[in-house]
Amino acid sequence: MRLYYHLWNVAVSLTPRRLKLLQNEFGNLKEAWRRAGKATIRALDVEEARIDEIVTRIREIDPARQEEFLKKNGIDFVTQDEDTYPSILREIHGPPAMLYWKGARPDFERPCVAIVGTRMPTEYGREVTAHFASRLAESGFTVVSGFAEGVDQAAHSAALLAGGETIGVLGSGLQKIYPENDRELLHDMCTRGTLISEFSPDMDSMPFNFPIRNRIISGLCLGVLVIEAQAKSGALITAKLAIEHNREIFAVPGSIKSPKSDGTNALIQKSEAMLVTRPDEIIDVLRERVPVTYEINGSDDEKKLLDLMNQRPKPIDELIRESGLSPAKVNAILATLVLQDRVKQKGGGLYSLPRPRCVTSHDTPHLEL
Secondary structure, three states, X not given: OOHHHHHHHHHHOOOHHHHHHHHHHHOOHHHXXXXXXXXXXXXXXXXXXXXXXXXXXXXXXXXXXXXXXXXXXXXXXXXXXXXXXXXXXXXXXXOXXXXXXXXXXXXXXXXXXXXXXXXXXXXXXXXXXXXXXXXXXXXXXXXXXXXXXOHHHHHHHHHHHOOOOEEEEOOOXXXXXXXXXXXXXXXXXXXXXXXXXXXXXXXXXXXXXXXXXXXHHHHOOOEEEEEOOOOOXXXXXXXXXXXXXXXXXXXXXXXXXXXXXHHXXXXXXXXXXXXOOOHXXXXXXXXXXXXXXXXXXXXXXXXXXXXXXXXOOEXXXXXXHHHOOOHHHHHHHHHHHHHOOOOEEEHHHEEEOOXXXXXXXXXXXXXXX
């Protein structure tokens, strides 16, 4: 049944509105596909001149060949009908009917932070982006951005270098990835990172696709960090969407002499974004919004680290060595435990279990964990 999401997307672009129309009329997409005719396509607000073309396309599409096409190109997808669809994305208006993905299987329930900004950052902008992205990734957040040149790609690169997770949301299909300026990063994103798109795999990069994809960048995340954005930019569109989505908005201040910081500074001036100069300021704010039900996959790994820290405070390299887990997994588990206040991060890079609070005669006897 799930394949029909893809088939409809190939035939006519399965927008949220079209998905709802088809489900209301036919009950499910398979039945809609079987009965598709001119009246069906006309009801989807398709230009009259394209109706015959789309009906013909539906008759010519071979489901088996489409399934093989996806498998051959390493593309998978998730639909609104599935439990693995990102729950946080269901909160926004018009969530995508489906999401294709390529690369590492995404953990959509892991807390995400978006980092967005100009395609032509200054050296300051690149340094700030790398600093924030690496720290957020090390702290267990998935770094989300749009894979555009500039701030976006700098954020993806830093997150991968830190051993963390990162998701690039495309304004094109996964077979028409744009841009292709950094082949090494593209390879890394298709192996260690993840690229996602709601567009059919063969959809070209179109200007009107990018504002549409920005709602996914915001929708997936607990917060959006803006670094070097001009007064009129795609990054500010994402920030405005974040306001609509009730997400936290952060901005790093820039030079008043640089037009590339006009939009960023305006967000701060209008109190639409929280001014931040350190990644830990974002972590402290988002700590309160991390779902309490979120757990790292594999409770045995979590227990292993907790048992090791029960002996004494330990640095992360020692925890990696003694647990036998990968650096990325240890970073992710520790970050989640810290966010849940189940582990304390101390000076010198040490991690420990919370200590019981001393009880005085004025206290109600209990242990604060």
